[in-house]
Each structure stands twice: as structure tokens, then as C-alpha cells.
Amino acid sequence: MFRRVLATAPAQASRALQSTARPTTSSFARTITPAAQPARRSYHEKVLDHYNNPRNVGSMGKNQQDVGTGLVGAPACGDVMKIQIKVDPKDDTITDVKFKTFGCGSAIASSSYLTELVKGMTLEQASRIRNTEIAKELCLPPVKLHCSMLAEDGIKSAISNYYSKNPKAKTTNLGGTGSSMPKIEVETLRSDAPAATATA
Amino acid sequence: MPHTDEPEAPEIEEHHESGVHADLSDEEYHQHADLYMERMHEQVEELQEGREDVEVDYAAGVLSVTFPPNGTYIVNKQPANKQIWLSSPLSGPKRYDWVVSGESMHQKAEGGSGDWVYMRDGTRMSELLRKELGISIDLMEEGDATKKPTVDPVE
DSSP states (O other): OHHHHOOOSOHHHHHHHHHSSSOOSTTOOSSOOGGGOSSOOOOOHHHHHHHHSOSSBOOOOTTOTTEEEEEEEEGGGTEEEEEEEEEETTTTEEEEEEEEEESOHHHHHHHHHHHHHHTTOBHHHHTTOOHHHHHHHHTOOGGGHHHHHHHHHHHHHHHHHHHHHOTTSOOOSTTTTOOOOOOOOSOOOSTTOOOOOOOO | OOSOSSOOOOOOOSOOSOOEEOOOOHHHHHHHHHHHHHHHHHHHHHHHHHOTTOEEEEETTEEEEEETTTEEEEEEEEGGGTEEEEEETTTEEEEEEEEEOOTTTTSOTTSOOEEEEETTTTEEHHHHHHHHHOOOOOTTOSSOTTSOOOSSOOO
């Protein structure tokens, strides 16, 4: 299912995108019908930039020991994000990161920007990223704040997956928020889907 | 936009005995959600009457409230998750689930004694709306079966 829907390099869409301000792929998510609005709101240029030139698109071997995979969202909602991090076990820094997102332009931009942010961070630092940072940087409108939250969930999910595979790694309680694990809403279609719990 | 980058640990407000995340059917979900959205709509329309700078729009299941100086609030149903999603310019995005409280106690099972709760920190949507918009949503009005009888017996 993933392979089919997770094209974020919008080769054919980018041309369409440049002429209209909206992605024309079917991934344009739920919400407000624009019909009644007099002024057409367009995506912020930073969002467009990430949409046209997404950073770090791709996949890593899910079963590699040093890879943490986070999978968040639900197709029925219109947004699914997969974020993978490669961690250097010597110092718990993120040496590489890949993402694939199915969803609206803001969701793609949020996850793309997130991958830019976390590369080079320690797991501890990455776990402290807040959706507010992402939303502020991309100037997300109110209706799209949920996308930035999903990106935050995604990196936390990836980190916790890494910890569950590497229990000896130094643990963090997710940046001191003490919050419970983000609810992973996606249906696990495969039995080897990543676990969501972190073990000490 | 949310105004803090490093939110402190959320205060858990009036946590009655923590409710149980209800397992709703689609129909029940829509009933509860629609009722809540309507009540909210009524309340913010009243707000609008008192102030010229408040704008309210409710279309296609999306309630949008422009409320200076805070900013714009967006509230919408998310049927796929059986949630109500809220986006606040002050506190950011939240997703609320229907939680029923104390079924074993004084409420009937179908009394609808529940609320929309953000499972991550236990806060209620009505609490946020009260704090940030000054409106109160009371689901227990108007002849709710579980409401205790008032002082004067009618006869």
C-alpha cells in the first residue's frame, strides 16, 4: 500500500503546481471547501519549496539495527508519514534521515523540513522538537497546524522505535514532556510493523 | 500561532475519575460530535453579536472563528478517527476523543455523560474554549435524562 501512494517527488505535479498554487494530486486533504471564499489562499512559498524540492525523500532498511522507523497518521484522514532515522550508536546522533509522506502540501513540507532539522541532532535533541517550530518556520495557516503535529509525532515515533530495538541506548522520556506515546493511528497492515513502545 | 516553543507540562484540569475512551459507533460519533459542534456554533455566534471584530463561519462541517487578538480557530469533525480536531492560535492543534466518565456511578449508560478529551494530557475541549474564548458548552442542558430534578416539582 505504501509504495503505491507515497510519491513525494512530484515530478508531474510540480508543473501543475507552478501554474496553480495548489497541488493537484489527489492527496489534497480534507477540510474547507474553498467555494465560498472570495480570496484564494495559496501555499506559502516555503511550503511550495519543500513540495517541489523535498529533502531526504526515501527509505531505509527497516530491519537494520541502527534504523528507527516512525509511522504515523491514517490514510482515511488523508495524512500518513513515515520517518526513518539512522543513528550512530556511539553518540546517539542522527546521521541520516529519510521520509515518505502521503498527504497535503503542508504535511509533505512539515515532514521534509523536519528531516532537515534532525539531521545531525542527538536523539535527545530531536525528541524535543515541537510542532510549533515547524509551523512557525513554514508559516502554516491554522487549518494546517495538525500537519506539523503529525511531523512531531513522526520523529518521536521513529526515536521510540529505535530505542525499542536498542534498549541499551541512553533513553530520554521524550524531551521531558513526560507525555505518553503518541497514538499511532495507522492500521498495522503487516505483522512486522514497528513497535511503538520504548523500553529502558 | 502557538506562542510557546517549550510548553511546560500541561496542567491536568479537574480530572474527574479519568474517563474511558468510548468505543463509538459511527452513528453515535456523529450524534455527539454534531451536538457539540452546534452548541459551539451557537456560543460563538453570540460572541459575534457582542463584538464587531469576531467572525464566524460554519460550513461543510468546519467551524472557523476569527477572534482577535488571539487569531483564528478552526474546529472540525474528523470522522475517520471519530475525533473533533481543533486548531488554536494560542495553544496549537489538538485532537479530541469522546470519553465517557463514571458510567458505574450516578449516570445512566446512555446518559451521554461524556466529554471531548485530548487523550495526551487529559484536557477537555470545553476547558480550552472557556479559557481562550470565554464560552461555555454545556451538554447536559435541555431535558437530559440524567439530569437530576430541579428544586420545584412541576405539577
